[in-house]
Amino acid sequence: MIPRALPSRRAILLALAGAVVLLLAFAPIASADWLTPESGGGTPNAEKIDTLYKIVLYIGIVIFVLVEGLLITAIVRFRRRRGGPEPAMVHGNTPLEVGWTIGAALIVAVIAAITFVFLPGIKNPVDSSANGLQQLAGVEFASVPQPSPPSGKALRINVVGQQYIWRYDYVSARPRLTENRPVFAYESMVVPTNTTVVLQINSADVAHSWWIPKLGGKADAIPGHNNYTWFKIKKPGVYKGQCAELCGNNHADMFAQVHAVPPDKFEAWLTQQRQEILASQQALAAQRKAGEGQ
Amino acid sequence: MATQEYAGQGPLTPPRVNGGVARPEVALRGIKDQPTGWLSWLSTTDHKKIGLMYLYSTFLFFMLGGVEALMMRLQLAESQNTLIAPDTYNALVTMHGTTMIFLFVVPVLAGFGNYFVPLMIGARDMAFPRLNALSFWLLIFGGILFYVSVFFTPPNTGWTFYAPLSDNAFNPSNGVDAWIFLIHLTGLSSVLGAINFIATIHNMRAKGMGWARMPLFIWGILIYSYLLVLALPSIAAAVTMLLTDRHFGTGFFDVAQGGDPLLWQHLFWFFGHPEVYIMILPVFGMISEIIPVFSRKPIFGYKAIAASTAAIAFLGMLVWAHHMFTTPTPIVVLAFFMLSSFAIAVPTGIKIFNWIATMWRGALVFKVPMYFAVGFIAQFLIGGISGVMTAVFPVDWQLQDTYFIVAHIHYVLFGGSVFGIFAGLYYWFPKMSGRMMSEALGKVSFWLMFIGFNVTFLVQHSLGLEGMPRRIYSYPTANGWGAQNFVSTVGSFILAAGILVTLFNVVRSVKIGKKAGNDPWSANTLEWFVQSPPPENNFDVIPRVRSAEPMKDIRREVAAAGRPAGSVAQPVAPGT
Numbered sequence: 066m067i068p069r070a071l072p073s074r075r076a077i078l079l080a081l082a083g084a085v086v087l088l089l090a091f092a093p094i095a096s097a098d099w100l101t102p103e104s105g106g107g108t109p110n111a112e113k114i115d116t117l118y119k120i121v122l123y124i125g126i127v128i129f130v131l132v133e134g135l136l137i138t139a140i141v142r143f144r145r146r147r148g149g150p151e152p153a154m155v156h157g158n159t160p161l162e163v164g165w166t167i168g169a170a171l172i173v174a175v176i177a178a179i180t181f182v183f184l185p186g187i188k189n190p191v192d193s194s195a196n197g198l199q200q201l202a203g204v205e206f207a208s209v210p211q212p213s214p215p216s217g218k219a220l221r222i223n224v225v226g227q228q229y230i231w232r233y234d235y236v237s238a239r240p241r242l243t244e245n246r247p248v249f250a251y252e253s254m255v256v257p258t259n260t261t262v263v264l265q266i267n268s269a270d271v272a273h274s275w276w277i278p279k280l281g282g283k284a285d286a287i288p289g290h291n292n293y294t295w296f297k298i299k300k301p302g303v304y305k306g307q308c309a310e311l312c313g314n315n316h317a318d319m320f321a322q323v324h325a326v327p328p329d330k331f332e333a334w335l336t337q338q339r340q341e342i343l344a345s346q347q348a349l350a351a352q353r354k355a356g357e358g359q
Numbered sequence: 360m361a362t363q364e365y366a367g368q369g370p371l372t373p374p375r376v377n378g379g380v381a382r383p384e385v386a387l388r389g390i391k392d393q394p395t396g397w398l399s400w401l402s403t404t405d406h407k408k409i410g411l412m413y414l415y416s417t418f419l420f421f422m423l424g425g426v427e428a429l430m431m432r433l434q435l436a437e438s439q440n441t442l443i444a445p446d447t448y449n450a451l452v453t454m455h456g457t458t459m460i461f462l463f464v465v466p467v468l469a470g471f472g473n474y475f476v477p478l479m480i481g482a483r484d485m486a487f488p489r490l491n492a493l494s495f496w497l498l499i500f501g502g503i504l505f506y507v508s509v510f511f512t513p514p515n516t517g518w519t520f521y522a523p524l525s526d527n528a529f530n531p532s533n534g535v536d537a538w539i540f541l542i543h544l545t546g547l548s549s550v551l552g553a554i555n556f557i558a559t560i561h562n563m564r565a566k567g568m569g570w571a572r573m574p575l576f577i578w579g580i581l582i583y584s585y586l587l588v589l590a591l592p593s594i595a596a597a598v599t600m601l602l603t604d605r606h607f608g609t610g611f612f613d614v615a616q617g618g619d620p621l622l623w624q625h626l627f628w629f630f631g632h633p634e635v636y637i638m639i640l641p642v643f644g645m646i647s648e649i650i651p652v653f654s655r656k657p658i659f660g661y662k663a664i665a666a667s668t669a670a671i672a673f674l675g676m677l678v679w680a681h682h683m684f685t686t687p688t689p690i691v692v693l694a695f696f697m698l699s700s701f702a703i704a705v706p707t708g709i710k711i712f713n714w715i716a717t718m719w720r721g722a723l724v725f726k727v728p729m730y731f732a733v734g735f736i737a738q739f740l741i742g743g744i745s746g747v748m749t750a751v752f753p754v755d756w757q758l759q760d761t762y763f764i765v766a767h768i769h770y771v772l773f774g775g776s777v778f779g780i781f782a783g784l785y786y787w788f789p790k791m792s793g794r795m796m797s798e799a800l801g802k803v804s805f806w807l808m809f810i811g812f813n814v815t816f817l818v819q820h821s822l823g824l825e826g827m828p829r830r831i832y833s834y835p836t837a838n839g840w841g842a843q844n845f846v847s848t849v850g851s852f853i854l855a856a857g858i859l860v861t862l863f864n865v866v867r868s869v870k871i872g873k874k875a876g877n878d879p880w881s882a883n884t885l886e887w888f889v890q891s892p893p894p895e896n897n898f899d900v901i902p903r904v905r906s907a908e909p910m911k912d913i914r915r916e917v918a919a920a921g922r923p924a925g926s927v928a929q930p931v932a933p934g935t
Contacts, residue, residue: 099821102757118754125744132740135715140733145655145722152721157660161716162709166663169708173701173747180697180751187753188690226530271524272620273684274760278826282756283685287621289614290521291688305838309685309760309828311452311517312524316443317831 075294082137082229103278106325107299108232110187111281117183121176128172187281190214190261190295197297198328200239219261219295222254223247226266226273226286229319236265248339255324255338257331258298266292271313277306277323285310298325401712402549404488405895406473409495411791413470416499417463423506423859427451429855433814436848444496448832449515450534455537461545465587469494469552472580472781474791476556478886478893479574481901486558493765494552498680508537517830519631520601522612522623525890529837535605539598539649546591549893550711553584567904571665574884574907578665579644582672582712586640587631589676594630597623597643621686628679636675638772640668642779643710646732650714651787652882653729660713661907674703684752685759693752700750711736726880727801730908731782734809738774742767745820753851755822760830763823769816781808781861785914788865789879793891794872800864807857814850818843883908 093170101124104115143152155278188214193201201218221237235241235248242248256262266275268286275294284294298304308319326334395502400408431451433445443451473491477484485491508514514534525535530572560581564573599609601623610616612623643664651658658664680688680696714736723729745767749755757762788796822843827834834840844852878887887910889897905912 102754102824103826114753114757117751118748118757121748121754125748129740129744131739132711133717136718136733136736139715139718139721140723143654143718143721143723147725149722152654154657155659156657157663158716162660162663162713165712166705166709169705172705176747176751177698177701181694182752184690184753187756250853271529272521274828276760276826276828278757282753283759284756285685285687287686289619290621292685295376306826307828307831311449311519311521311530311830314449314515316449317445317833325653333876347867 069269075317079137079141081312084136105300106279106296106304107303108280108296108313109191110294110296111279113183113186114282117180117187120179124172124176134221164270172326188212189218190263191297192216193218193220193261193297194259196258196328198257198331201237201260214261219263220257221263221265222256224254224264224266224270224275226275226285226308226312226319227269228271229308229315231273231275231308231319231321235335238335240336242342248335248342250338253322253324255326255331255334256298257328258301258325260328264293266294272310272320273308273312274310275306276309277304277321279304280306280323283309296323298323301325301327364935365656365774392692393916397580404492406477406482406485406488406491407791407893409491409894410474411472413466413473413498414791416502417467417470420458420462420502421467422862423887424455424463425855425858427458429851431455432848432851434832435834435844437845438834438838438841440833443832445832446515449517449830452517452830453514453534454509457505457514457541458639459772460518461541462498462505463551464638464772464780465634466498466545467640467780468580468583469498469549469781471645471787472556472583473552475787476559476577476580477563478790478889479577479884480560480563480568480898481898481904482559482563483897485555486563487555488633490555494548494555497544497548497551498526501541501548504544505537505541508534511592513536519627520598520623521627522601522604522620523614525601525623526612530615536602538600540593542598546595549587550591553587556580556584557588561793565901565904565909568909571662572904572907572909574645575661575664576641576642576644576667576884578668579641579647582668583641585635586637586672586675590630590633590637593626600626619718619911621683624683624686625680628682629676631671631677631682633675634670634918635771638776639779640672642735642776642783643668645779645783646714646735647710648882648884649728649732649782650717652786652880653724653732654716654718655724655881656721657908658713659716659719659929660709664713665708667709670706674699674706678703679836681750681752681755684755695750697750703749704743704747704750710741711740726785727796727798727805728782728786729861729878730802730805731778731785734805735778735782738770738778738812742770742775745770760824760828761823762819762827765829766816766819766823769812769819774812774816778808778812781805784861784865786880787886788868789872789875789890790886790893792869792872793875794868794877795875796864796872799858800867804857804860804864807853807860809857811850811852811854811857815847815854816828816850818846818850822847873907878910881910883910885909888913 078147102111102115102118134213192214193216197214198220201220220235223234223236225232225234231254233250233254235250238248240248264275264284266284266286267290268288270288272288273286274283275286275292280296280298281294284292286292296351302325304325306321308316308321312319400412403409430443431448434440434448470657473485476482512532512534514520514530514532516530516535518536520535523529560573560577585868600609603609604611604613604618610618612620613617613717632869635668647658647664677699678696680692682695684696745763749758749764749767785801788794826839827838827840875891877889877891880887885902886893887906888902902909902913
């Protein structure tokens with residue numbers, strides 16, 4: 066049926082189409098990290114987003130291959146040929162059109178259903194493990210969209226974005242600086258492994274967005290609003306990220322990192338951080354006094 | 360008898376109307392001599408001249424926006440590059456987005472609409488010709504006002520101008536004010552233009568052109584116009600609130616005064632998302648005109664395509680908060696906007712299937728407009744699929760504000776809209792200029808643009824997945840994003856080369872292109888009935904429309920009357 070004088074252009078097109086299909090079929094396996102969101106810290110929310118993404122991606126690849134395949138087939142097969150017959154004047158086909166409308170609706174309905182299956186595991190924090198940080202305060206989030214872990218206990222850190230640095234207040238961790246003031250840190254957030262950490266995020270000036278790719282999705286820091294996210298890291302290590310919402314000239318330099326350490330090291334860090342802050346505050350007070358005396 | 364109405368050769372017999380009373384149908388507008396030279400452009404109310412001015416000026420803005428994009432790509436070509444300072448980079452981000460959206464894609468569609476709506480519906484001008492001229496001049500002054508800020512302090516907040524970053528406390532520069540006035544001027548221009556389109560399309564269609572016989576491009580422009588009228592007031596209100604926040608002490612977006620920055624985001628995206636459909640629906644219309652002409656087959660499922668245009672516009676008003684999935688917003692709201700965004704995929708999918716079905720078992724003629732139209736389908740599909748992926752809001756928590764989104768919008772707006780606009784340019788250039796564009800140069804341009812576009816933007820999906828946020832002027836070497844960014848930059852220059860080839864093709868063809876004749880493509884719609892370029896009054900005799908493909912009917916009847924195919928033309932009016 067195919068004419069013998071097959072134009073080389075057609076062969077090239079076919080080969081191209083084949084290559085695209087093969088590439089798409091093998092790419093996700095060959096370079097999984099290239100085509101999927103970051104994960105790998107062992108935090109369940111990031112892993113579940115990764116899985117959900119992959120499911121949607123695979124559905125997308127099937128649709129892509131199918132539709133581009135039809136398009137390429139049409140280009141190759143239905144070119145006008147000299148002396149060829151006039152095409153039939155088809156104006157439509159109602160059953161076919163109803164069919165693909167229902168088909169498209171079914172596909173998105175399936176994706177919606179899968180999303181709702183995965184959603185609780187992404188949004189709701191899990192309990193800390195037995196080898197996590199033991200002394201944890203209850204998390205009280207009345208009337209906020211962020212549910213608390215089943216045990217009600219998590220390490221809570223307030224994250225405040227400001228141009229162009231992140232500040233972390235360890236509101237539910239002991240030791241504190243004073244009864245009211247928590248230990249704090251900038252840019253690098255030290256957290257215990259195997260412990261559920263709930264972040265309350267807001268901003269001191271313009272909109273920012275908190276994002277450590279390996280630890281799950283973003284949460285915008287909007288002035289006047291509290292946003293929430295959580296993670297529970299299995300693997301100790303440094304997880305890097307940066308502000309994801311344009312916040313001014315040095316937006317690109319607003320880095321953040323989460324340094325996950327075993328719980329005992331975390332407690333040691335907390336004590337040390339407290340001492341360093343107190344020492345620097347005393348030094349500052351002394352300096353001020355000296356300045357007043359002059 | 361019927362053929363005499365439109366295909367007359369020799370003396371024109373006046374058509375009969377009810378009652379048998381003859382009425383002259385030749386309407387010449389020349390009461391006084393039209394001015395010539397440059398003055399004729401300044402003072403014109405002719406929809407074709409205004410349309411051409413829209414096209415010239417918006418392509419100029421397209422070039423400016425493109426140069427801005429290339430500068431950004433150069434800066435990002437390697438990690439920790441110091442070519443461009445951060446504030447300049449942010450200004451480029453802002454200028455590029457604003458230019459491409461407000462000064463290129465939206466008005467270029469108004470330009471095509473201006474030129475072709477009256478011709479395609481069989482009218483002699485737009486309903487309100489002077490209002491039409493006003494629309495154009497408002498656009499020009501908006502663009503000039505905005506670009507003058509380059510010499511002072513251009514805005515640097517991104518085209519979204521999120522408060523409070525755009526508020527006085529953080530951005531006292533007058534660039535933000537220049538942008539506010541750009542929005543007002545171009546917005547007014549678009550609303551007036553939209554009202555004009557609506558009035559024209561509702562009232563001035565040729566006899567017999569019922570709603571189900573209207574060209575699909577006209578459907579696209581009609582729905583585009585309704586969307587503009589519905590969506591633009593929201594951003595007009597928002598920028599006015601921003602203006603009073605900045606200069607008159609109000610606090611709409613200032614938390615300290617009881618305002619809310621999220622209000623800006625809602626108002627902005629309530630306009631911003633319909634804007635995406637404003638930028639794509641007329642292009643869908645162009646594709647729906649071009650595919651059947653070059654497939655030598657009627658459009659498959661005319662009614663489904665027209666209805667899905669309306670459905671997309673309706674649903675498009677209900678999806679705006681999918682740009683805000685990472686903001687502090689209750690899950691139930693996020694779920695609603697995910698489902699409404701999914702719903703849009705259905706009518707969009709219908710269109711893609713209908714286009715492919717139109718090509719199926721056709722006799723495809725691969726001229727340059729068809730190359731761009733097929734490229735449009737292939738690339739827009741990718742943008743559509745990545746759109747469904749980002750609509751899954753837990754997944755979007757990872758994708759939002761990254762290069763994945765940059766890639767997604769460019770697959771929709773460049774791989775989609777701009778490729779469609781190029782298809783339209785190559786398709787209609789013979790009508791506007793009377794000359795054909797070079798096929799060879801057109802194909803070179805297409806392949807450069809197709810390869811360049813995909814090299815630039817495909818790899819950006821992966822950059823976003825690896826954690827590269829958008830709108831950063833620099834990135835650390837340790838992140839390992841250098842190679843992909845370099846590939847993307849190389850691609851952007853291939854793309855730019857492809858666009859320059861088309862620019863050269865236009866300049867060359869205007870002068871030395873082959874004469875086109877009235878109907879070089881054997882097309883289906885009425886603009887091909889008149890001379891190329893069309894006379895000032897468009898139609899001496901307005902043909903009666905008997906189907907959605909009036910030119911096909913005319914050709915058939917001429918053939919049946921035994922006249923040569925070349926005689927399908929309106930008679931030349933005396934004195935022209």
